[in-house]
Amino acid sequence: MTTPETKTPPNFWGDMPEEEYYTSQGVRNTQSYFETENGKLFTQSFLPLDQQPIKGSVYMTHGYGSDTGWxxxxxxxxxATWGYAVFAADLLGHGRSDGVRCYLGDMEKVAATSLSYFLSVRDSESYQKLPAFLFGESMGGLATMLMYFQSKPNTWTGLIFSAPLFVIPENMKPSKIHLFLYGLLFGMADTWAAMPDNKMIGKAIKDFDKLKIIMANPRRYTGKPRVGTMREIARVCEYVQDNFSKVTAPFLTVHGTSDGVTSPLSSSMLYEKSPSEDKTLKLYEDMYxxxxxxxxxxxxxxxLGDMREWIDERVKRYGSNN
Known part of the structure; x- marks a missing residue:
């Protein structure tokens, strides 16, 4: 007797139609593609359903191998339910955006591509006078920091980082020998999925039921890291560490002390080295x-409660003076 195959639901919440699900959550979701010189980005917006005035806009970037749609x-x-207009884009090479899957060989370009979409919204008539925040999770925090460096002064009211990747833990660092040997191939190996896989997802998720849901994401990248991706992440981490002194915007950075994927030093070093006059560090004991x-x-x-308190306070504090 054969066991029937288990069908993966189209969405993490199950088979409920998308519009019905988003309405049940109190938000209106729109999805579209944004054309850039580097390819199409899949984008989403999340707006509160209630009629309260929008407090500000938030521009979100996901982590390595992930996307905005799970x-x-x-x-x-x-x-969005807190009263913010939220905009998110799948990074190049991720989710439903164009590009070689999970290839980040030029992170400046990857960041600039997402930034072009974010600025098209941020500079629009609807949002140009409202407070605006960049949000980055994990490797998305690294891309978000590049977006901040690429932006004109005072573009952003504040920055929010969730377990950002600025410092790679020793056991996750790419082998310099591997990178050197692949480098001898004059770039031909840059897109090869040939770097050791350190099973990051198991080090990232504490709740087993949520781990199963995350692993069911049909758009999650499951191959080995690409040579150029690991080379570039290592380079950009070093670059960002060297430029923490340029981070002058208000920011919140949060990290779990048991994070095995991005070192908590990422957040603590940013906090210590940034000259920002409004900076907040939250470390959560034993969280992943x-x-x-x-x-x-x-x-x-x-x-989430700490994030809400922080962003609401910055909207009150800075209003539309950004």
Whole structure:
């Protein structure tokens, strides 16, 4: 007797139609493609359904191998229900955007491509006078920091980082020998999925039921890291560390002390080295990497509560003076 195959639901919440699900969450979702010189980006917006005035806009970037269309959007939905207009884009090479899957051989270009979409919204008539925040999770935090460096002064009211990748843990660092040997091939190996896989997802998610949901994402990248991706992440981490002194915007950075994917030093070094006059560091004892999608509900609600308190306070403090 054969066991019937288990069909993967089209969405993490199950078979409920998308519009019905988003309405049940109190948000209106739109999806579209944004044309750039580097290819198409898949984009989403999340707006609160209630008629209260929008407090500000938030521009969100997901982590390595992920996308905006699975559990990451739970972060987007939460911010929208707090009264914010949320915009998110799948990075080049991720999700439903163009590009070689999970290839980040030029992170400056990857960041600039997402930034072009974010600025098209941020500079629009609807949002140009409202407070605006960049949000980055994990490797998306690294891309977000590049977007901040690429932006004109005072473009952003504040920055929010969730377990950002600025410092790679020793056991996750790419082998310099591997990178050197592949480098001898004059770039031909740059897109090869040939680097050791350190099983990041198991180090990121504490809640086993949520781990199963995340692993069911049909758009999640499951191959080995590409040579150029690991080379570039290592380079950009070093570059960002060398330029923490340029981070002058208000920011919140949060990290779990048991994060095995991105070192908590990422957040603490940013906090220590940035000259920003409004900076906040939150370290959560014994929490893993995925603070919102991967922790037990009581933990993720604690993190979300701290984020809400921080962003609401900055809107009151700075208003539209950005």
């Amino acid at each position: 559990l990451f959007q739970k972060i987007c939905i939460n911010y 990497h995925s603070l919102i999608q991967g922790e037990p509900d009581e933990n993720s609600q604690r993190v």
